[in-house]
Amino acid sequence: MLPGSTNPSHAARFMSRSTITITGESPDRIRVEQLLLENATLVFDDCDFSGVDLSRLDLQEAQFRNCVLLETSFYAARLARTQWQRCRAGHADFESADLVDARFASSDLNNISWRRAKLASASFRSCKLTGANFEEVSYLGLSFEDTLLVGADLRRMSFRKMTLVDLDFADADLSGCDFRDAVFEGGGLRDAHIKDTRFDGADLR
Template identity: 65%
Template sequence: MEMDRDLLAQQLAAGIRHFVQCSFDDADLSRLDLQDCVFERCTFNETILYACKLARSSWQRCRGMSADFESADLVDAHFQGCDLNNSKWRRTKLASASFRSCKLTGAAFEEVSHLGAVFDECLLVGADMRGFSFRKATLNQLDFSDADLSGCDFREAVLEGCSLRDAVLKLTRFEAADLRGADLGGLKLTDVRAFKGAVISHAQAAAILGEMGLLVA
């Protein structure tokens, strides 16, 4: 079912908060109150959700390629199995939000408030995650390949099945982090400083030195 802003507003006025297989593609839904809404197998491709109230909303197997969530309130929102490649999240409120089994390749998380936000089994390839704090978190199956992790805090975090291959690690902190379950391929000599105090395996150390042209005898 195709739904534009006016039709959605009518549905909301009638008390409807559960939407299944609806298309909101290219719609401008800026500033709408969508708190507690459930979206199931809906599409939001290139949809504008600027400053929407989306607290406690639930997104199940939705597609939102290049969707723009700028300045939206997504506190305690939950995304499960969604395709959100190249989506924009600038200045969103993501406190206690969760992303599980989601595709977020190329997503831009700029200046977001994210205390308690959870990412689990997600693709974050090429994503802009600058300034995120994952301190003391256990990270499971996150692919940060080619992501910009500048200024991120991974201190005391445990990375299980994660990839940091070719990620940007300027001013990133890993003190006391357990990186034995992470792919550290593609590191440059300047990146090695970021891993000061982190725990890595003998195999990882040998691989890092090998990529730098050194032979471990």
């Protein structure tokens, strides 16, 4: 290579990728693996992945719109910067998945295992997270808004100095959580488990 020239493979990594939209399908793992070979941003619209094993796949920046993901496995999948809108994903498995900067909106995510997932800077807005398990997640910058966390396992998580808007923690396990100096705007804590939970300076309104 001549001095000062650009490495083509290096430059290619920074080129904007094309987008492939898949609509109204029920893709299995083989179909998704074939799509990933296209090296494009994948958009799944109105697709049904119920019960499909997508564990350990690299789906970074993919978009899921109006999708059904009941009991779908995303175990240890790479899902950074993904977007999920109006999806139904009850009992799906996101254990050990990389979800950094992922965005979830208006989705039913009940009884999902997020155990040991990377959720730094991820956000949940207008979602149902009833019965969700957040055990041992990494969550720096994680945010919730207008979301049901009824019966969720949030043990030892820190919400310190956060403004919590319309979060329903009813029956949630908040043992060891840190709510110091947090501001609660709406929502509730009815029958939540609060053993060793800290509320010093919190505004419960």
